[in-house]
Amino acid sequence: MDEISSLLVSHSDCLLHDMGDMHPESPARLNAIQRRIESSDYYSQLNICEAPLINLEILSKVHPKHHIEALLELSPDEGLVSVEADTCMNPHSLDAAMRAAGAAVYATEQVLAGKANNAFCAVRPPGHHAESALSMGFCLFNNVALAAERALASGVARVAIIDFDVHHGNGTVGYLKIGRKCWCVLVFNFLFIRGVLIVSRRKIFV
Numbered sequence: 001m002d003e004i005s006s007l008l009v010s011h012s013d014c015l016l017h018d019m020g021d022m023h024p025e026s027p028a029r030l031n032a033i034q035r036r037i038e039s040s041d042y043y044s045q046l047n048i049c050e051a052p053l054i055n056l057e058i059l060s061k062v063h064p065k066h067h068i069e070a071l072l073e074l075s076p077d078e079g080l081v082s083v084e085a086d087t088c089m090n091p092h093s094l095d096a097a098m099r100a101a102g103a104a105v106y107a108t109e110q111v112l113a114g115k116a117n118n119a120f121c122a123v124r125p126p127g128h129h130a131e132s133a134l135s136m137g138f139c140l141f142n143n144v145a146l147a148a149e150r151a152l153a154s155g156v157a158r159v160a161i162i163d164f165d166v167h168h169g170n171g172t173v174g175y176l177k178i179g180r181k182c183w184c185v186l187v188f189n190f191l192f193i194r195g196v197l198i199v200s201r202r203k204i205f206v
């Protein structure tokens with residue numbers, strides 16, 4: 001395999017999701033990531049792709065259809081609507097979330113198909129707080145759970161998820177609880193106490 005086949009997946013829709021000037025999960029976060037990547041010596045070697053919208057059938061492998069339909073219904077034509085205390089949607093948020101989830105699934109497919117050695121998805125909103133039927137913590141859909149689901153559906157024996165955030169990755173842990181062959185390491189900092197939790201499920205390496 002070509003040693004320069006690293007994939008960068010992103011989409012301009014992810015910059016249009018905006019929860020307000022004071023919200024910490026802002027387009028500036030993605031702009032900063034993109035600036036850093038573009039200044040890298042390796043930037044010219046990246047294979048850059050636009051994130052596709054996630055297929056609704058694939059999305060429903062992790063999120064029940066009633067939950068997806070509720071978010072579609074809630075998506076505003078203008079202004080902001082609250083999803084929960086920390087999360088809201090503007091008219092572009094749903095497309096951004098579907099691009100973010102689509103990026104994770106697409107990147108997984110490309111690596112599994114041998115078309116890339118590895119991939120990085122520069123997308124937002126994030127995903128690891130999103131539970132199966134509950135969007136929360138700035139997250140609408142659980143991007144990494146969808147990627148893991150796609151990998152497992154392709155026949156890989158098991159998946160490792162390395163999760164790091166200031167918070168515990170509740171949504172991803174919830175996904176593991178339903179018996180997926182995943183191993184997950186969570187590194188988080190909660191209430192300013194550094195914490196490391198290793199989660200392993202009995203059914204992982206069967």
Ligand SMILES: [Zn+2]
Pocket residue numbers: 129137165166167
């Ligand atoms: Zn968080």
